[in-house]
Amino acid sequence: MAKAIVTIKIMPSSPEVNLDELETTAKKFIAEFAGEGETKSEITPVAFGLKSLSIIFVMEESLGSPDGVAEKLGALEKVNSAEVTDVRRALG
Secondary structure (H helix, E strand, C coil): CCEEEEEEEEEECCCCCCHHHHHHHHHHHHHHHHCCCCEEEEEEEEECCEEEEEEEEEEEHHHCCCHHHHHHHHCCCCEEEEEEEEEEECCC
16 A cells, blocks of 8 residues: 555644644654654744644555544643644655
């Protein structure tokens, strides 16, 4: 099977949330789902000091939908929402 590149966007519940800790937790959930692999993180300003955290990772397509990871992340106390914003098949 092919590999897929997935982006999960995480919105913290407030500007005071430590995004480094949130990133570590998110990467742990991703590793449990997709195994250890390539990841990339991006922090994007939203408004009034609030920033979103996007994590891009590579997974095997055969693992199925990454929505379960987003649901686990969205259930965290310091997270307002988490959603899969992009899934693409990797070429090459």
